[in-house]
Amino acid sequence: MTLKKTNFGKIKYRGRFAPSPSGELHFGSLLAAMASYADARHFNGQWLLRIDDIDQARVVADSDQHILSTLEQCGFEWDESVSYQSQNLKHYKMALKELHQLTVTYLCSCSRKQIQAALENSHIKNGIYPGTCRHKTSQADHQQNRDHAIRLKVSADEVCFVDLIQGEYSQNLQQDIGDFIIYRKDQVFSYQLSVVIDDFQSQITHIVRGYDLLDSTPRQIYLQQLLGYPVAQYAHIPLAVTEENLKLSKLSQAKKVDCNLETLVQAARFLGQNTLDTKDFDNKSDFWQYLVTNWDINKVPRMEKQMIMV
Numbered sequence: 001m002t003l004k005k006t007n008f009g010k011i012k013y014r015g016r017f018a019p020s021p022s023g024e025l026h027f028g029s030l031l032a033a034m035a036s037y038a039d040a041r042h043f044n045g046q047w048l049l050r051i052d053d054i055d056q057a058r059v060v061a062d063s064d065q066h067i068l069s070t071l072e073q074c075g076f077e078w079d080e081s082v083s084y085q086s087q088n089l090k091h092y093k094m095a096l097k098e099l100h101q102l103t104v105t106y107l108c109s110c111s112r113k114q115i116q117a118a119l120e121n122s123h124i125k126n127g128i129y130p131g132t133c134r135h136k137t138s139q140a141d142h143q144q145n146r147d148h149a150i151r152l153k154v155s156a157d158e159v160c161f162v163d164l165i166q167g168e169y170s171q172n173l174q175q176d177i178g179d180f181i182i183y184r185k186d187q188v189f190s191y192q193l194s195v196v197i198d199d200f201q202s203q204i205t206h207i208v209r210g211y212d213l214l215d216s217t218p219r220q221i222y223l224q225q226l227l228g229y230p231v232a233q234y235a236h237i238p239l240a241v242t243e244e245n246l247k248l249s250k251l252s253q254a255k256k257v258d259c260n261l262e263t264l265v266q267a268a269r270f271l272g273q274n275t276l277d278t279k280d281f282d283n284k285s286d287f288w289q290y291l292v293t294n295w296d297i298n299k300v301p302r303m304e305k306q307m308i309m310v
């Protein structure tokens, strides 16, 4: 698939940070916030905040407020008002309708067990949907079919892009991913679909985020192409892992970020930036000014993960 030329009109740079409100802001998410913020501000761009609360079952009450206040204490300053995925449902519905009209969607009633059984009798890679329901119906009307998921037909073309940190990346969606779910059986729009629409709605030009989302990017670019959206510029920073190789998340009991200068300097160093010592900064705004001025995305390590002491 050849990429359409990015066309955002007169918009120069609009970046964003989009945490899910499923707990406190930990060091891993601070890194994504810092990298996206510093890159945007370095290029005099705007930086927006979005709360990715599409999966309401995972939302922890008030954690959005905790995240916002932690970001504020850290010294982040965002443009415009904070947006919430849960308030954008009508746009997701419209996009789903557009995809139906392109006849690239179909209903899928397969259970995990059925998919596993179908894979055992085939040469398809494990974890890839074998396409069982692909030919059942060409149109997927979720209003009338509430016990089905909706899948998107993927093409056999290679999706390629150049990541600002990780370099060239490509995926053959048919071989590597398979037809993927855009609307779940439990009536929730998928992460892949919602994020593409949100970024388009907010006219986001640059997406800087964690390495764990690198392999989602070709699916998102494929959706952008289908919907006729401009393709954003992506950059994926290494994940912070503990000594035991655990990702910093609630699962590895990552602590809530302590918003002091030391933590900020530690995060900037993790991102490969040559910052001064904590003692060389008078305060946090002094630190931010230094980081934004001297930010260089080329210095961010081209790695999947990097160990951090917490």
Ligand SMILES: [Zn+2]
Residues within 6 Å of the ligand: 107, 108, 109, 110, 131, 132, 133, 134
């Ligand atoms: Zn199916």
